[in-house]
Amino acid sequence: MRLAGERGGEGANLSMCSRPRGLYKARVSDLLELAKIARELAAAFRQSPRRHGDRKRRRGHSVWSRGVHGHRPHYAARGRRLRIRGLLETLGGRRRQERRGDAEPRRGGDARWPWNDRSFRKAFAIQAPSQVPLKQGRSLMDWIRLTKSGKDLTGLKGRLIEVTEEELKKHNKKDDCWICIRGFVYNVSPYMEYHPGGEDELMRAAGSDGTELFDQVHRWVNYESMLKECLVGRMAIKPAVLKDYREEEKKVLNGMLPKSQVTDTLAKEGPSYPSYDWFQTNSLVTIAIYTKQKDINLDSIIVDHQDDSFRAETIIKDCLYLIHIGLSHEVQEDFSVRVVESVGKIEIVLKKKENTSWDFLGHPLENHNSLIPRKDTGTEIVKPYTPVSGSLLSEFKEPVLPNNKYIYFLIKIYHTGLFTPELDRLQIGDFVSVSSPEGNFKISKFQELEDLFLLAAGTGFTPMVKILNYALTDIPSLRKVKLMFFNKTEDDIIWRSQLEKLAFKDKRLDVEFVLSAPISEWNGKQGHISPALLSEFLKRNLDKSKVLVCICGPVPFTEQGVRLLQDLNFSKNEIHSFTA
Numbered sequence: 183m184r185l186a187g188e189r190g191g192e193g194a195n196l197s198m199c200s201r202p203r204g205l206y207k208a209r210v211s212d213l214l215e216l217a218k219i220a221r222e223l224a225a226a227f228r229q230s231p232r233r234h235g236d237r238k239r240r241r242g243h244s245v246w247s248r249g250v251h252g253h254r255p256h257y258a259a260r261g262r263r264l265r266i267r268g269l270l271e272t273l274g275g276r277r278r279q280e281r282r283g284d285a286e287p288r289r290g291g292d293a294r295w296p297w298n299d300r301s302f303r304k305a306f307a308i309q310a311p312s313q314v315p316l317k318q319g320r321s322l323m324d325w326i327r328l329t330k331s332g333k334d335l336t337g338l339k340g341r342l343i344e345v346t347e348e349e350l351k352k353h354n355k356k357d358d359c360w361i362c363i364r365g366f367v368y369n370v371s372p373y374m375e376y377h378p379g380g381e382d383e384l385m386r387a388a389g390s391d392g393t394e395l396f397d398q399v400h401r402w403v404n405y406e407s408m409l410k411e412c413l414v415g416r417m418a419i420k421p422a423v424l425k426d427y428r429e430e431e432k433k434v435l436n437g438m439l440p441k442s443q444v445t446d447t448l449a450k451e452g453p454s455y456p457s458y459d460w461f462q463t464n465s466l467v468t469i470a471i472y473t474k475q476k477d478i479n480l481d482s483i484i485v486d487h488q489d490d491s492f493r494a495e496t497i498i499k500d501c502l503y504l505i506h507i508g509l510s511h512e513v514q515e516d517f518s519v520r521v522v523e524s525v526g527k528i529e530i531v532l533k534k535k536e537n538t539s540w541d542f543l544g545h546p547l548e549n550h551n552s553l554i555p556r557k558d559t560g561t562e563i564v565k566p567y568t569p570v571s572g573s574l575l576s577e578f579k580e581p582v583l584p585n586n587k588y589i590y591f592l593i594k595i596y597h598t599g600l601f602t603p604e605l606d607r608l609q610i611g612d613f614v615s616v617s618s619p620e621g622n623f624k625i626s627k628f629q630e631l632e633d634l635f636l637l638a639a640g641t642g643f644t645p646m647v648k649i650l651n652y653a654l655t656d657i658p659s660l661r662k663v664k665l666m667f668f669n670k671t672e673d674d675i676i677w678r679s680q681l682e683k684l685a686f687k688d689k690r691l692d693v694e695f696v697l698s699a700p701i702s703e704w705n706g707k708q709g710h711i712s713p714a715l716l717s718e719f720l721k722r723n724l725d726k727s728k729v730l731v732c733i734c735g736p737v738p739f740t741e742q743g744v745r746l747l748q749d750l751n752f753s754k755n756e757i758h759s760f761t762a
């Protein structure tokens with residue numbers, strides 16, 4: 183399992199990916215919770231009795247606490263990259279940010295464009311992309327099919343070229359549109375019709391460097407994978423001004439400085455092998471990795487240490503450079519990672535447990551100091567999931583680390599889907615990547631709340647789990663909680679007995695099950711969400727009681743529900759719809 187840190191963003195997002203990308207900055211509290219999330223993910227997905235709880239794993243952030251990772255057998259790549267970003271609608275008091283992005287989500291199943299989900303976009307977008315209806319045959323799957331068809335999408339017959347700024351500027355028309363993202367130039371003309379944000383949005387970056395725009399709108403998208411068949415080449419590099427980094431090394435007390443860390447790494451690219459070095463102060467040990475590659479960033483490094491075993495993976499082009507050492511002395515759990523991007527140097531600073539001088543760093547472990555090719559793992563897919571509690575009957579607790587070691591998901595496997603069958607095939611020892619949690623649900627909505635109504639359909643029940651836990655535990659003003667839970671059949675009702683027990687235990691809770699395809703013996707409510715069902719169900723406790731209605735389910739269900747709620751005179755502030 184791998185946690186993907188998130189850089190530059192606001193809240194904490196939960197996601198999984200097999201490759202570190204799209205990182206945002208997260209708060210310490212968020213990051214701490216992530217360790218828990220990752221550990222729990224391991225339990226949830228692997229259902230393994232093996233515990234990984236003590237293992238720390240970080241990428242590129244001084245407080246980035248990496249959760250779990252099992253033993254990765256020889257970097258075996260899975261057939262498809264998985265990246266799940268969850269809307270962690272937990273109520274742990276984390277900062278939540280209201281983001282813009284009001285376009286309605288599109289309908290669709292697992293294979294839809296994930297950014298069509300409003301809250302999914304919201305989670306990432308500083309500025310939400312406008313949504314345009316895509317033509318028939320222009321879905322994500324269609325795009326993937328096209329990219330795998332062998333069609334020459336760049337017009338260069340597979341040749342990669344070096345693109346000058348002048349050249350880039352020339353390609354600024356819809357039928358000839360090149361865009362540079364992080365130094366790589368893509369011909370996005372073939373992609374225009376597949377772009378959920380529409381052609382106009384892409385054209386905003388036509389013939390120019392679209393990195394900033396891209397980062398504003400959907401930095402989480404794995405464009406490298408999505409657009410890899412559109413790659414034209416790299417931007418021609420302007421000569422860099424050399425800077426003297428030797429100043430930085432004055433603190434070195436011990437160890438060999440690399441021969442050429444300054445000049446080599448700035449200007450040169452190419453086959454030069456990465457190297458590492460270490461040095462120490464009284465209290466710190468710094469391991470420096472010289473990637474010999476410009477523009478390396480925090481996303482490129484994953485550090486993992488447990489007891490005396492230290493491991494750092496650095497992604498260098500198509501390879502992983504691995505430092506794997508049995509440390510000679512104990513270090514504290516806490517460590518930090520720093521990158522000097524312009525020279526491709528990574529510094530991992532470990533804190534000594536005892537302030538003694540180390541004679542040597544440690545002994546090499548498997549694959550230490552080796553450059554390992556990364557296998558092509560196909561297309562990356564991103565899906566958001568809402569973590570739930572371990573049980574409905576447990577009281578809500580503020581996330582506390584490091585003792586909380588599990589995260590729970592309720593994931594329905596759609597056998598014809600693109601993503602969940604891959605999850606279903608995960609084996610113990612496989613890896614998924616997790617980014618930081620995200621959500622736009624504000625805990626302040628509960629303040630002084632008297633009536634809470636929850637409308638859930640199918641797995642749309644998941645956000646309600648923590649809401650129920652929290653509301654019944656922590657909101658003294660609450661008089662009534664009513665859940666209306668829509669499912670096809672009785673068998674589909676998630677956690678039915680727990681819900682019934684909870685309702686029995688806490689008289690403030692009423693639960694109503696509504697089935698759309700019940701057996702004839704069913705004597706409960708039947709049908710779909712409707713004005714009749716809602717008007718009867720959504721009775722306020724008192725005329726003016728403060729009320730909140732949360733709704734989650736299939737997108738059309740949620741959309742219809744919100745319309746009905748508005749018809750029933752619930753204000754915007756009184757409705758929260760989960761739409762990812």
Ligand code: NAP
Pocket residue numbers: 269568594639640641642643644645668669670674697698699710711734735736737738739742760761762
């Ligand atoms: P499902 O079993 O297909 O449907 C659950 C119930 O909703 C069924 O009774 C179904 O009726 C009804 N329903 C479906 N479409 C409807 C519509 N257009 N109008 C009225 N009722 C409708 O649900 P599921 O497969 O578990 O899917 C749950 C959905 O919730 C997924 O799309 C998932 O992405 C979403 N979700 C969102 C979040 C979030 O935003 N945080 C979290 C979890 C889940 P029929 O029997 O007639 O189909």
